[in-house]
Amino acid sequence: xxxxxxxxxxxxxxxxxxxxxxxxxxxxxxxxxxxxxxxxxxxxxxxxxxxxxxxxxxxxxxxxxxxxxxxxxxxxxxxxxxxxxxxxxxxxxxxxxxxxxxxxxxxxxxxxxxxxxxxxxxxxxxxxxxxxxxxxxxxxxxxxxxxxxxxxxxxxxxxxxxxxxxxxxxxxxxxxxxxxxxxxxxxxxxxxxxxxxxxxxxxxxxxxxxxxxxxxxxxxxxxxxxxxxxxxxxxxxxxxxxxxxxxxxxx
Numbered sequence: 001x002x003x004x005x006x007x008x009x010x011x012x013x014x015x016x017x018x019x020x021x022x023x024x025x026x027x028x029x030x031x032x033x034x035x036x037x038x039x040x041x042x043x044x045x046x047x048x049x050x051x052x053x054x055x056x057x058x059x060x061x062x063x064x065x066x067x068x069x070x071x072x073x074x075x076x077x078x079x080x081x082x083x084x085x086x087x088x089x090x091x092x093x094x095x096x097x098x099x100x101x102x103x104x105x106x107x108x109x110x111x112x113x114x115x116x117x118x119x120x121x122x123x124x125x126x127x128x129x130x131x132x133x134x135x136x137x138x139x140x141x142x143x144x145x146x147x148x149x150x151x152x153x154x155x156x157x158x159x160x161x162x163x164x165x166x167x168x169x170x171x172x173x174x175x176x177x178x179x180x181x182x183x184x185x186x187x188x189x190x191x192x193x194x195x196x197x198x199x200x201x202x203x204x205x206x207x208x209x210x211x212x213x214x215x216x217x218x219x220x221x222x223x224x225x226x227x228x229x230x231x232x233x234x235x236x237x238x239x240x241x242x243x244x245x246x247x248x249x250x251x
């Protein structure tokens with residue numbers, strides 16, 4: 001929430017959406033050491049799996065409400081349009097699971113992104129206890145809301161930062177040899193073989209200074225015709241991505 005530009009607008013199929021959301025969660029949450037009995041487990045990944053699968057599987061696709069996954073310092077919140085079968089907070093001991101989109105849920109189970117009906121809520125309770133010591137809150141309404149409490153350790157080193165957004169990070173200011181820049185341009189072009197956002201491209205290069213990235217990499221590649229915008233008529237669109245230009249040569 002403190003880094004407004006660090007967001008991902010996901011407009012793709014459900015499987016790719018799952019992967020994108022998982023990567024976003026892993027980027028901002030520490031994998032805190034947890035034990036399930038005597039076995040080391042990634043409680044973070046288990047929690048993300050459950051809440052993201054739930055977000056995608058049980059959404060009311062007839063609604064125009066935009067689903068959200070928001071990571072703050074003390075909690076993760078998900079929201080999605082919902083065909084409610086009641087209103088209020090769900091109780092782990094008394095709730096009755098109901099499949100909102102059975103065909104989608106079946107596919108998710110078949111490919112290992114979900115388990116049997118009702119397991120998501122039970123697993124979320126179990127792994128949230130291990131991860132932060134708290135209990136999740138599930139609220140059934142026209143917008144289904146899930147809140148996962150976080151401990152300070154979960155976001156201490158990779159979560160939102162209070163660093164001045166105008167301060168240039170050290171890795172952006174060191175001198176890069178021209179041949180190294182050329183090599184990175186080639187690598188970045190190949191990285192854009194599939195459409196990439198500006199944020200994805202900067203992360204790939206390990207850069208944080210947007211101006212430096214634009215002047216040194218983005219603009220030269222666009223002007224050279226190596227990459228192109230996916231939405232050329234709206235260059236400042238928040239959904240703008242960049243892809244490699246494939247030239248077809250014929251005799």
